[in-house]
Amino acid sequence: MEYTPARDDHGLPFSPFSACLVPRPIGWISTVSADGVPNLAPFSFFNGVGYAPPTVVVCPNGPHADGGEKDTPVNIAATGEFVVNVATLDLAEKLNVTGMAHPRQVDEFAAAGLTAAPSAVVRPPRVAESPIHLECRHLTTVLLPSWTAHPLRAVFGEVVRVHIDDRLVVDGRVSMERLRPLARLGYQDYCGLGQVFEMPLPEFDRLLRPDIPDENGAG
Ligand SMILES: Cc1cc2nc3c(=O)[nH]c(=O)nc-3n(C[C@H](O)[C@H](O)[C@H](O)COP(=O)(O)O)c2cc1C
Structure with missing residues (x-):
């Protein structure tokens, strides 16, 4: 099938757009309001x-x-700081609660039964239950044209402090088996990791001259 987004002429019950960009990491963003x-x-x-x-x-x-702007961009604009908490399979249901349309004065940490841990260099707290946190300072926000009354926002942040739970580090690498990251698919679908494999870049010499024997004997 083919379709033109501006005409929304895919003929399907739901737009397939987000199902074409998969899997997506989930930025679980903590901020604080000006007050x-x-x-x-x-x-x-x-x-x-x-x-x-x-x-x-x-x-x-x-x-x-x-009807106003979401809390996250409002808070980032007001304070210049945010934290990315890495979402894991174990935290999926709590993460979903934080995605609900809570009134502005609601603290979603409390609403979802999560623990707020102080950050090292920014004011927004971290999700203590998440094993990786990226403390960020706001760099810039780009407002793109939109088909609605609200612009498409791209909010950029520089990571100024990283926290990784020591239990995730195996042989000097962050273990994906231990992290068990949660990713978003299309519609309301999510996934964990499928097969993980390593693939170093091929060497140019061997790519251009396949007749040269591989020193590692890998063929
Ligand atoms: C897994 C998941 C991913 C989401 N991704 C986005 C997104 O990329 N952009 C967006 O505007 N809303 C997204 N949402 C919806 C927001 O989380 C939701 O509007 C939330 O209430 C915004 O909260 P805030 O007003 O506190 O910023 C997502 C929700 C879920 C559950």
């Missing part, structure tokens, strides 16, 4: 954009239930 109320919400339009410095982007789109 100090903690806030926590998941965003799957989220990713890293570079290493040096480590930088992430999160995209809050559409309205808050009261």
Whole structure:
């Protein structure tokens, strides 16, 4: 099938767009409001954009239930700080509670039964139950054209402090088997990890001259 997003002519009951970008990591973003109320919400339009410095982007789109902007971009604009808490399979149901349209004064840590742990260098607390946290400072927000009354926002942050639970580190690497990350698919579908495999880049010489024997005997 083919369709044109501007005409929404896919003929399916739901837009297949998010099912075409899978799996997506979930940025579980904690912030505080200008008057100090903690806030926590998941965003799957989220990713890293570079290493040096480590930088992430999160995209809050559409309205808050009261018709204004969502708490997350409002809080980031007001305070300049946020934390990315890595979502795991074990925390899926609690994460889902934090995605509900809570009134602005609700602390989603409390609503979901999660523990707020102080961060090292930013004000927003971390989700203590999450095994990895990225403390971030706001860099810039890009407002893109939108088909609704609310712009598409891309909020960029520099990672200034990283916390990794020591129990995740096996042989000097973050163990995916121990982390058990949660990812978002299309619709209301989620997944854990499937098969994990390692694949170093091929060497150019061997790619261009397959007749050269591989010193490792790997063929
Ligand atoms: C797994 C998951 C992923 C989500 N991803 C996004 C997203 O990328 N962008 C967005 O605007 N809302 C997303 N939402 C909805 C927000 O989490 C929801 O609107 C939330 O109430 C926003 O909270 P806030 O007003 O405290 O910022 C997602 C919800 C879930 C459960």
